[in-house]
Amino acid sequence: MTNKFEQIYKKNNDIWGNPQEYKSIKFYPLKISEESQINAFNKLFSYPKSATNDNPVFYKMSYLKFLIYVLPYLLDKNEEGLDFSEDLKTFLAYVTKIDIQDIEFSTRNPDDKIENLIISLFIGKDAEIFTESDFDIIREIILQQNGTSAEYIEAYRPELEKDLEFAMRHMEKYNFSDQIFAFAALFGKTMNEIKNCTLFQMRNLLDSVNAIEEYRMQTIPLTEVGKEYDVKHYMKNLKVKGRYSEILKTVDEFKEDTSYFNN
Helix, strand or coil: CCHHHHHHCCHHHHHHCCCEEECCEEECCCECCCHHHHHHHHHHHCCCHHHCCCCHHHHHCCHHHHHHHHHHHHHCCCCCCCCCHHHHHHHHHHHHCCCHHHEEEEEECCCCCHHHCEEEEEECCCCEEECHHHHHHHHHHHHHHCCCCHHHHHCCCHHHHHHHHHHCCCCCCCCHHHHHHHHHHHCCCCHHHHCCCEHHHHHHHHHHHHHHHHHHHHHHHHHHCCCCCCCCCHHHHHCCCCCCCCCCCCHHHHHHHCCHHHC
């Protein structure tokens, strides 16, 4: 992401479930119990522009323009008047805790081409102005504080999705409800005790448990192997993974994951 994003984003806030702030507006992370808002989050922020057959016009657009004018058509070409602007206002009102009446869009249209529209977003009683570039930062804030990123989403490639699905075909699939129950069981908590946990917290806690279990499984055969046995510490497994980390590795990643080059 941009240097501007790196300067304003406070990663430690995500650990404790605290909001991120941009241009005096606070953006709060979603809790795992907020199902309808999680659904809205996925619909509004998680569609990759790279899934539009690499259309250069769409790909160069700001995400705000893409979201309001292109994505509704892509998702349902048969439904007339489908508009995500009201859904976006409702979602932003929820995560900023600002009245929906204090969130507005303004569009300037110099001609009839979508790519030449200029959209501004106004948030709060003081009508803080956010440009399309600002919204790209807002989107990244909302994605990262809820456990993902624009880089991860835009890495989407149809052919690799098929390869990933094939590679993972023998692994048991878990839906979001399964993850919540597993999370509660692993930590010995009731559903009421975990309902205020954020998406970011749950995903990272589950990843941590998985990494620790993998580490324990590595150490089991240590008494039966030589000194050259390469144990990958669980902290190394907590690196941010790419969308296709399970099927693609760089040369450096391959060297790190194998003891071949260390012998």
